[in-house]
Amino acid sequence: MIKVTVDHRAEEPPYLQLAGILRARIASGELAPGVMIPSITTLSQEYGVAVSTVRRSLGVLKAEGLIRTRPSWGTFVVPEAERPKN
Amino acid sequence: MIKVTVDHRAEEPPYLQLAGILRARIASGELAPGVMIPSITTLSQEYGVAVSTVRRSLGVLKAEGLIRTRPSWGTFVVPEAERPKN
DNA sequence: TGAAATTTGTGCGTATGTATT
């Protein structure tokens, strides 16, 4: 475990910090395919950042193909086999 | 000329409409490398959408490699030779 | 020297819409 919180005073912007934290939680297997990712609102409260900041973090991971969001359903980890390489 | 305004009542969200409009202006050569792209604030007023919406549109074009933003300087069209194909 | 204006980057809060449960 390296980073577990968002530091608002660090140089790296919170949305990138949170993206990194979630990326690590996925890599570690804690957040795995089939496991429901905490809702945006929950993540917002957990990490003390705004909802829009969480959305931005998820946007990063979505662009990486790590997660997939289903409107009015939730956010999911993409199975490793389906992730774009690179 | 096909689309020149953003329709808030259309199905396509404004940020995608604006991205399409700017993409067309680039494709037509009106916005070319070396020509200064209107600032986010200007685009916001021109098209009647919020600054944050313009930013989102530019984010789409940036992801496509069509434009490049330089903080405290402006936004530029990427020369065709330097654009990623596909 | 330096102050003001400009421009992008980032963050927050709020509202509305739509789909699911």
Added chain:
DNA sequence: GAATACATACGCACAAATTTC
């Protein structure tokens, strides 16, 4: 109908870098 959850949009504020005067 109510609660939940994501999608989109808006407006505001501040920071940092650059340009201009």
